[in-house]
Amino acid sequence: MKLNLKIWRQAGPNAKGRMVDYQIDGVETDMSFLEMLDLLNERLINNDEEPIAFDHDCREGICGMCSLFINGEAHGPDRLVTTCQLHMRKFKDGETITIEPWRAKGFPVVKDLVVDRSAFERIQQAGGYISINTSGRTVDANNIPIPKKDADNAFDAATCIGCGACVATCKNASAMLFVSAKVAQFAQLPQGRVEAAQRVQNMVAAMDKEGFGSCTNTGACEVECPKGISLTNIAILNKEFLLAGMK
DSSP states (O other), X not given: OOEEEEEEEOSSTTSOOEEEEEEEOOOOTTSBHHHHHHHHHHHHXXXXXXXXXXXXXXXXXXXXXXXXXXXXXXXXXXXXXXGGXXXXXXXXXTOEEXXXXXXXTTSOEEETTXXXXXXXXXXXXXXXXXXXXXXXXXXXXXXXXXXXXXXXXHHXXXXXXXXXXXXXXXXXXXXXXXXXXXXXXXXXXXXXXXXHHHHHHHHHHHHHHTTOBOOOOOOHHHHHOTTOOOTHHHHHHHHHHHHHHHO
């Protein structure tokens, strides 16, 4: 395959960025999108040119670091996959592909296609944990009876990998789907009820402080989420936040 690539290049956080055109051939349909970028970088390095910076780690769809906006879609044209799981067979020979970083105030660009997503970590640190006193003999969590539906819903929420696709695809750059998943995974289990009110209030406050926008329920976040996190979690977040305010 031969492709025309339009890639965002930005030397640093305070530098002015621009789209740069690249042509690449020899791309195989079985390559992942990141392998295609590796091929391009190898050729740039051989030509004594600055390689393109992009984030990645596991390349197995687990870590969520491979956050790229491809042809106007978070993680590209496929569904329920991260960028590292996107294969070049989804594109046509001779196609022009536009590649950009996440665009959000809460995700400032570090370099080229790399953005700083530490805002998500600060939101989680604000309340996304359980700190119940376990002095003495700890009861095995599996001994606590939990309805299967609640356990399944909590597990589904916990599959969120914090990649930020929901923010990138939202017209308001809202982080509600991410925050709601982190709230819902605890709120639906008895272990998480002890600090439920404090947790949701702290996480919502941290989300607002980071500069993420509000949710207007367009549903784009759910569509682009590589793990299929449901909008139902936002309803759970709203319920928990309302109950916490009443207390």
